[in-house]
Amino acid sequence: MANLSGPSSTEADAAAMRAFLGALLPPLMGLMLLVGIWHLATMNGGSIPTPGKTWEAAAKLFADPFYRNGPNDQGIGWNILASLQRVAIGFGIAALVGIPAGFILGRFATMASMVNPIISLLRPVSPLAWLPIGLLVFKKADPAATWTIFICSIWPMIMNTAQGVMRVPQDYLNVARVLNLSEWKIVTRILFPSVLPYMLTGIRLSIGTAWLVIVAAEMLTGGVGIGFWVWDEWNNLKVEHIIIAIFVIGIVGLILEQTLLLLARRLHTEA
């Protein structure tokens, strides 16, 4: 037994190692290629800093991410957190309005045909077009940015939730009819679980949009936030900080998306 399990377990380990490397190697090579091209393009001088210089700047920046030197000079950590907070508030309100609205549109066809043209009209509007309306109504920069997040991230949640409600399998609804379930049980035991995957897709798309929009909105409204920080560093001509910000924005967006994907996979039930 010992003789048999010895070599086979090392073989299994080796196979797992190969699979791990196989999964990790290509993305790593892609990343190295990107940095390589970046280095080749910038090593002869010019306005864009090299990867090395950017790395040094990043190390300095992240050595103390949470300092405060007055309202317009705060660490990058504070800027990220400020942006995330705005996204959370705007997106949170959008979810509170959008998900129930999606349920209503999915359940009542008349409502859907009433509201769908309006949604189609408003959905493609650029976030920046909404910002002046927010400034006008709220008279302050911060709620205006939140409003912009709200209005841009609400559409995917409405549309995906409505789609999910419309696609609840007829079989399940027949079960509900034969069992003569109450409206409450229909919502909690059949509609909600069956719409959940669609809802999560909507939430994921919404968060993505919200994170896209916040940078643009903050560039215009100022204050604290990653978008404002990018604009501020452009005014200071610290180009390496702008590149760092691009990476930071990308990584935060990636983490948000992956977290929701993970959540969706955890909640997925197989028929």
Add this chain to the structure above:
Amino acid sequence: MEKFVKIENVGMSFDTRKGKFVALRDIDLTIKQGEFVSLIGHSGCGKSTLLNLIAGLTLPSSGVLLCANREIAGPGPERAVVFQNHSLLPWLTCFENVHLAVERVFAANENKAQIKERTTKVLELVGLAHALHKYPGEISGGMKQRVGIARALAMEPKVLLMDEPFGALDALTRARLQDELMKICDATRATTVMVTHDVDEAVLLSDRIVMMTNGPAAAIGEILAVDLPRPRERLTLAHDPQYMDYRSAVIEFLYAKQSHPLAA
């Protein structure tokens, strides 16, 4: 009760883009309490449509259906349905799937412990005591169909309606579930209507076999009374001349009088 389920002059047509499609016409049928009736016919003959009418999931275009002298105006727990594809809710365990049905029917008169006991008992009846807390995704097709049957039985329905309950199962599992169903029906004396396309299944289980003509505009072709003593035993019946006669009568109807629409 002689005429427990009464179907009087029922017709069913659907509005389609190409105009009116007549699925069923002139259906007259009465079913006695405790009787086991099979509906058999080629695919597309409207046998599932007829079952849905008895279930109340669809309402007839003409005619009237009665159950225990009351008009069938919609679905209800006194006419439980075992669906073709089991239709269990995948996010609930076997226990919870059945519990949902039991709760709805008995919550008014029984306490929580009694309802739980009912749920467990009916799952034990179909041999699933070991799988109470498994999710539908974790059990086999045969087990899922048993949960579907348990869910229907648990409501103690006046009529048990089954839409090709064993159609999706392999032959061995199907035979075992047929035997179990026979025992359950003998024990509960449930009035049962089953849609099937399996001749042996129809003869083995039924008191009467309703043979339907080909659609569109399908009607009842012949009704065969199966006068075999119960309890029935699959193995002894296999060589029983009377059983063979019934079997060939159904086959005669299906393949000589109503040859398959695709073969015609």
